[in-house]
Every structure is written in structure tokens, then in C-alpha cells.
Amino acid sequence: MERIEGLAKLTGAERYVDDLAVQGALWGMTVRSPAPRGRIREIRFDPAVDWSRFTVVDHRDVPGANEVLLIEPDQPVLAADRVRHVHEPVLLLAHPSRDAVRRAVRSVQIVVDPEPAYLDFRRPPGADQVQRGDDNVIKRLKIEKGDVEAALARAARVVEGTYRTGAQEHVYLETQGMLAWEEDGVLFIKGSLQCPYYVHRAAVRALGRALDRVRIVQAPTGGGFGGKEEYPSMIALHAALLALKSGRPVKIVYDRGEDMEATTKRHPSIVRHRTGVDADGRLVAQDVEVVMDGGAYVTLSPVVLSRGIIHAAGPYRCDDVRIVGRAMFTNSPPHGAFRGFGAPQTHFANERHMDVVATAVGLDPIELRRRNLIIDGDETATGQVIADGVDRVALLDRAVELSGWAVKERDHERLARTDPWLRRGMGLACFHHGAGFTGSGEVVLASRLDVAGLPDGRVEVRSANIEMGQGTLTIFTRIAAERLGVDPSRIVIAEADTGRVPNSGPTVASRTAMVVGRLVEEACDDLRARVSRPDATGDDLRRAIVDWHAANPGAELVGRAAYEPPPGVRWDDATYRGDAYAAYGWGAYVAEVEVDLRTWGARVVDFVAVQDVGTVLHPTLARGQVQGGVAQGIGWALMEECRWKEGAMTNAQLTNYIVPTSDDLPSLRVYFEETPWPGGPLGAKGLGELPIDGPAPAVVNAIARATGAAPTEIPLTPERLMDLLDARERGRARIA
């Protein structure tokens, strides 16, 4: 089965929000804060502009609560009297001409009386920088198992390390955009987004409208990667405010610079490890501290931190573990959801640290991991017993074998003896990723999904989960077709329109195929039961649906499903103990890199990705998810660097924020072991995020082995590697 909407995309026929021509629409734009923190003293409008021709909106035009509702209501739709980060939205303008509105934005000056900004989350805030509680901490979390101090005290070796990761920009190729209009008293907002009901909830709150007077419709979405999880609510509200005030449709489409400066990025992190090992290289204590830069509003930072700390001890067995985490308020634009959601940061630290531990105890990094990987029956840091039938050691062994590790290491040693400049190395990472919402999250979400039998006998899946490139349309079609025993051409996936589809939850957290796909199966079963043909397939089912409609003219035939947690899952939010996720994907990735000592540039020359995510629902799509995630991970490891000055990104353009091109990457070799998971549709687990957890540590471990450097920070740009190797040379010179 091929990608449902593939040809429409290949031919350019797919209509994204900026492709929709709307008669009489205005273009909207946002005037933003020039300062990271301060009081708004004045908004100056250039008198040379005829402002009567513009629709102008400020915080006083927000009819409901001035809040972009998510976890906490702290983020305003438009700043009222103070600003907390550069590029914070203050004012909105709309005009029929896009050029006119672009020029007009530059003709408004937001005058801010500055206050001391808190910009470096790694240092404690000064007294005059405190803006939340008494220490700027947004959220603290702790996982504790056993007695880590006692275990460290009796360990044969204690190995310490501190690891840092930078912000990462999503660079979905379609920038963010929204279109809003009012029709018969109902406000429609259509655009590029992952979570229709997040936008709906925020719109009802800020616009003070009844639930049925707001409809959110997803337009085809050109990539998201988490970047269109929370920020679309902001843009949707802005377009809505302009549309309501002007009485005309309004479209806001960010250009690349605005998108990069103003929207969310992956949380920067600093992670400290103190690890106790016994004489055989077995982990006896893991003491981990995780700190993340949340930025100027809470947004999703508490849950990003949560997923980060839960994954921080890696896929290893250890009886005495303590993981403490905190997310810091800073005057940076809020950091937010990005594929992996906190786990890539902590996996980078943990897997880089495992190589440091291996060196310290004199074990090869493969053997150290082999001795410590969870085997069925072992517990994670939260006390979750893993028993899913996956052989994690076999995954590691297969990745090592497929990479040609042993032969290549000999080649690399020879290269180092014979070539003055080129060095190669192999690097490894073992990791896991929990699929679905954390802990009790899926129970709280209480997702619902419908499958309708249409009068012509086709079947329509109605869910709020969206296609953004990852393959939802194709996967849901396959799941429904298999469950009903009908040809995929008989399945229709409804547009994600909150006026038509129930709330099956957000399209995030590797939950769509696994959690919502299971609901597709259950709703299919319910549909069959409603036509009193629980076993009907193919033409029999089609006839049964057509007959039902003949007997019930004008009625809707809908099979329904509601989320029920898998049996035996328990989680305690208060103690952070229990089953953090219903299922985990597991991976073992190996990178081979080449470093040129003349340029300090590192290139990945081979990459092997072995994983077990249960049954693979679609080999081409699954492979594409892994390759895309690995490419993003390699970019994050080597080249993607957000540079900051006074709280503003200074390289908000693709000219100097560098993402990998086809010429920067080798063919990425992908392999699946398939251990079916009974809780998922056809045995599948979540897949989307797992592939970004492994590449960065694998690549950096390979650079360490190639050069003898001990990198601890990404992106490991040529500049950083030069500094590391220079420092080592200087150290040698001093010794000599």
C-alpha cells in the first residue's frame, strides 16, 4: 500500500494553508517585543502611515482571558504591560496587501523600559532576575529507587561527567500559518497544526466563546516534529482576533526568519552524572541531575522535563538510582515540544557517559552495555518491570555486527598510522523511548474515536490525529482495512475538524499509530456490531452498511471507541513510581565517522539503526521515520546551533542555521526486529520519536574514539572540536 496522499504531494497539488486563496482576506502580522524583559512604556505608530487602513489589535481586544491555555495560563495572547522575552507578541496588524503589512510592522515601535533579564539557565538567577517563585524554577521532579549514596559509597569506581546540549530548531519545511474567518456565528480556524483540540481549548478560553462556536480544522501540514504542538494555538488566536475585529478572513503565515526567532525550540540542557560501577563493570548506582531551559512561559516544560528524567538512566538495570530534574524559567522565547520531548537530551548524556565509564573501567563500550542492558524481568528507574519479549542484547549485537565494527576498527587503526589528517571511529548508543503519554497521561486524555459506515458502504475514520508527513492517513487506512477485511480504497480518513471528529488526543508522543490506532480497531469492531455483523468482511460488510442505511434513512451509523489503559498498568504521580509508559521502543545505533584534522569537520560515513518497535505497520513509512529522525539527530549532534544574543536568536535563517543536506549524510541503514506488542494495533508500538534519541551520542562517541578527544557538548561543531583538540595538544606540550 502506497502513501495515501503521496501523489498529491509529489505533483504539488496538496493545498497547505498558504496555498488557499480566500476572497477578501487580509494578511496579518505580529509586532513583537524588542527586549527580553521589561515594562511596555509606549507603542509608537509612525505618523507617516495611514493607520485607518489597517486592522490593529492589542491585548484589550482579547474578549476572553488573555491566556494561551496549555498547562498553566501564564502566557498571554498579546503582552499587556510587560514583556518576558524577545519576540513576544505585543500587537497585531492586518491589511489586504502583504507588502503593506510588512512595512507597517516596521513602522511600529514598542518602547520597553528594560529590567534585568535572566538568560543563562546554568547559573542561579541574581536577586533582581527572579521572576518565578524565589528561584525561577518552573518545575522540580525526582525519581528515587534504593539508596544511591550508600551504593556510591560501596562502588568499586565512581565516574562523573557533565553533558550539555543546545537548542534545536525544527525547520519543518512549511512555516507556521493560520487562516481564520467567521461564518454564521461560528469562528473557523484552519491551519498547520498537530493538535486541533489544543487550539480549540485555547480559543474557547481566550475568545470567550461557546464550544460549538469555534471550529478548528487542520490544513495539510508540512512537517511538525513537535514544533506545531503548542505554538499554533498562539497564531490561531492572533488570526482569530484580527478576523473578528476586521470582519474579514485573515491569514497569518510566518516567514522563515519569524518562525525561527519566535517559535519554540528543543530545550537546552545540562545533565550531570555520578555513576557507581562494580569490579565487573556492572552499574550499581546512577545519580543524575537534569536541568533544562524552559524559557519565559511554562508551556510544556514540566512534561518535557518529566519524559527527560524518566529516560535519563537509559535502558539499563541498576538497583540504586536517583534522578532529580528541574526546568528553569528564563527570559528566552519558550522552549517546547520537539521530537523526543526531553529524552534525546538525557539519552545523549547517558550514552556519552557510558563510553566515559567504559574508558574509566577499562571495558570496551559494547561489553559494558552488554553487561548492563535490561533483560526481561528487570526494573527501570521508576520500578517498572520490563517484560515485552524484546532481546535488547541481541539488538546491540546485531547493530554491532551489521556495522562491521571489528573489521572497521582495525581499518581505523591503520588509517591513523598512515594518514596524517584523517581519523575514523565507531560509536554506539543503546536507548529506549516510551510510547504514548507519560504515566496517567493517556487516562487523563481519555481519547475517543469514531468509525462511520457511510451510505455508499465506505467506512470513514474520524479522529483528531493529523497527517504531517509521518503517515497517519496511510497507517489508519491500513489498520481499518485489515480490521474490517476490506480493500483500503473503501476507507476514508475524515479531515481533522473539531466540528466533525471526536477528541482522540494530540498528534504527539509516538501515540498516533499505537494508542489511537488501537482505537481505530476497537471502533471498527463496534461498527460491525452495530450492523449486527460482527464477522462481516469485504463485500458482505459493505452490503450490511448499505442495508443499515436503507433501513435507517438519514441516520448516522457510527462505531465508537474510548481509551482504556492496558490491564495491569499502574503509575503514581506523587512518587514517580510505576509504569511510566505502556510500551517502549528499543534501539541500538552505530555510527562511523571521519574527522579531518585540518578542518576539524566530522562526517558520518556509515550509520546502522537497529530497533524493535513491535510489528512494523508499513515498511517504507517506518524506514522513512527512522531515517528522518536519524538525520535530525545527526544535525543536532554536529551542526545545528542556535546562537543567542540578549535572549534573541541571531542566526534565524537557513543560511547560517545549518541542517543536513543529502550531501552531508550517508545512506542510513535501517533494520527492524519485530516483537509484537499485544497492546498495539497488529502488535505495533510507537515509532516516531525513538530514532532521534540515538544518533547524537553514537556520533559523538565515534568522534571521541576517532580523535581521542572527550567531547561533552553538542552541537560538536568544528569550532568546538578544534578547541578540544587544541586544548589537548597544549596539555601535551606542557607535559613535554
Added chain:
Amino acid sequence: MQGSGAVRGSPEIEIGFTLNGRPTTVTVDPAARLLDLLRYDLGLTGTKEGCGEGECGACTVWLDGLPADSCLVPAFQAEGRDVRTIESVDPARLRALHVSGATQCGACTPGVVMTALWILENPALLESHSIREIMAGNICRCTGYDGIIEGIEDAMSGRLP
């Protein structure tokens, strides 16, 4: 909805060019971009804007048979030239790219296809450059590029049209 990215107000000029095989005459602002002329004035929205500064290749069209970033081309420079956009492409030619997983979110895809077809129509390019080198002007954030590269290879080898 008006939309071209140009600074309006200068006198418009009339230009004639061939668009997807058809003679076309339009008036454009001297500062307008070819990308905006195509998308907003002529309604050919298959050509996408990804970065607006010639880095990502999402806006790739053919100018006289060569791929060009239409966000960097002033519209008036189309005068007298042959412009081909994604709308001119026969879907039957995209079979190999479809099967290989060359598209995910689709935002880079029309640009990718225009560069890929340039390779397919000019196989001699591969005597001096690899497919990966030639495709490096088209950024894709979803696929990791293997689906694109394999689709081009399959189409070149005739395994699939």
C-alpha cells in the same frame, strides 16, 4: 488576496514568457519575486516557499531548462524565457519517487521533484557529480534523503518509470 512579496508602488512592467509550454503575458512590479508571481498572481501554488533566501530549494522551478530558486529570481527576469513549474509534470513520471518514500510532509517535495527530473533528463550530470551532490540544494527535513535518492536511482535504472 493580494500577495506578491514586492514593494509596491513602482510602475508595473509587462513581460512575456513561456509558462509550462504556454505563452503568458503579465504585468509585474519590478521588485516582485518570480515565486510570488507564480503562487499568488498566477495561482500556481505547487511551488513552495521554504526559506526565501535560496537555501532550501522548495521553490525550485526550471528556467530555460535549468533548476532555479524562484525566491531569488526577480519576476521580470522571466521575460522571454521558458519557465516550467511542478504543475507541468506528468504524474506518471513520479512512480519511482512515490514507491521509494521520497515524500513525507510534502513541503519540500515539488522542489525536490523539479531537481530530480533535471537529473533524469540530463543523466550526463552524473558523470561529474553524484545524486547526493546534485540534490544538496533541496533541503528535506523528513526523509533523511534515502527515499529521495533511491527513487531517483530507481527511475534512472528504468526499474520503475
